[in-house]
Amino acid sequence: MNPNRRLFLAVVAAAAAAMLLPESRAAGAKIKVAATVSMVTDLVKQVGGDRIEVAGLMGAGVDPHLYKATAADVVKLQQADVIFYNGLVLEGKMQDVFAKLARTKKFVYPLSESIPVEKLLEPPEFEGHYDPHVWFDVTLWAMCADTVVKGLGEFSPKDKPYFERRGEEVRSKLAALHEWALKKSAELPKEKRILVTSHDAYNYFGRAYGFQVVGLQGVSTVTEAGLKDMAKLVDFIKKHKVKAVFVESSVSPAAIKRISQDAKVKVGGELFSDAMGTPGQIENGYDLGTYEGMIKHNLTTIVEALK
Numbered sequence: 112m113n114p115n116r117r118l119f120l121a122v123v124a125a126a127a128a129a130m131l132l133p134e135s136r137a138a139g140a141k142i143k144v145a146a147t148v149s150m151v152t153d154l155v156k157q158v159g160g161d162r163i164e165v166a167g168l169m170g171a172g173v174d175p176h177l178y179k180a181t182a183a184d185v186v187k188l189q190q191a192d193v194i195f196y197n198g199l200v201l202e203g204k205m206q207d208v209f210a211k212l213a214r215t216k217k218f219v220y221p222l223s224e225s226i227p228v229e230k231l232l233e234p235p236e237f238e239g240h241y242d243p244h245v246w247f248d249v250t251l252w253a254m255c256a257d258t259v260v261k262g263l264g265e266f267s268p269k270d271k272p273y274f275e276r277r278g279e280e281v282r283s284k285l286a287a288l289h290e291w292a293l294k295k296s297a298e299l300p301k302e303k304r305i306l307v308t309s310h311d312a313y314n315y316f317g318r319a320y321g322f323q324v325v326g327l328q329g330v331s332t333v334t335e336a337g338l339k340d341m342a343k344l345v346d347f348i349k350k351h352k353v354k355a356v357f358v359e360s361s362v363s364p365a366a367i368k369r370i371s372q373d374a375k376v377k378v379g380g381e382l383f384s385d386a387m388g389t390p391g392q393i394e395n396g397y398d399l400g401t402y403e404g405m406i407k408h409n410l411t412t413i414v415e416a417l418k
């Protein structure tokens with residue numbers, strides 16, 4: 112074989128190997144990751160550090176129950192080495208996109224897969240589905256860090272120790288945040304811990320931090336509240352002398368505002384439910400565009416308004 116032809120074949124073989132093996136990406140090149148909701152993006156960034164670059168599909172104020180992937184999202188997903196999403200049908204309109212991706216891509220992970228099934232809630236209004244809003248129990252969210260460590264480590268085994276070390280750090284940070292949340296909620300006596308909001312995003316929050324949670328709209332935001340539900344909720348608020356109700360950043364506030372007028376209680380503030388705030392928006396020293404900032408903002412808002 113002439114040397115030129117041999118060189119040509121070697122180049123072709125190397126190019127083919129580069130396409131097949133994630134390991135052979137250029138030295139120092141970052142792993143390309145795509146993530147759906149901002150809480151998932153945040154956790155992936157925490158674990159992945161500077162060895163990854165993350166394209167988050169859904170930003171502040173976006174409702175994942177209703178979100179449809181855009182053409183640009185599909186390109187980001189196709190270009191990603193690893194894909195993370197929440198799962199448990201949170202990203203309800205993206206199910207078939209994930210199913211299609213799973214056929215051609217190997218590294219696609221729902222974060223919630225590392226939570227043991229017995230820890231998941233299955234409230235009746237969720238009609239046979241598990242409640243997807245797992246990030247509001249900080250201990251469950253810490254478990255989800257395991258999926259990130261696993262996914263990134265499977266894609267790039269040589270970086271695995273790095274991701275494992277960072278995963279440990281993330282889990283201990285989240286353990287401290289959980290302790291903070293327990294203390295903060297304990298500022299309210301048990302009978303005052305009643306949280307009335309737009310949709311049923313806070314069941315895990317309620318279980319973890321001792322709140323009775325009443326959502327106006329059921330599991331997802333797809334169905335709008337009927338008048339009957341609103342009247343029932345007004346009665347409930349009066350009966351339990353609830354001092355405030357709360358709107359959510361990713362759900363229309365109209366129904367809750369109406370409730371607050373009818374029940375003659377204040378709107379205690381805006382909570383983050385299915386999306387975090389805008390990155391860089393600082394409140395009381397924490398960034399609302401981070402998971403920690405979101406949890407601290409919500410609890411502080413709730414506790415101060417119900418005191």
Ligand SMILES: [Zn+2]
Pocket residue numbers: 176244310311312330331332384385
């Ligand atoms: Zn939701």
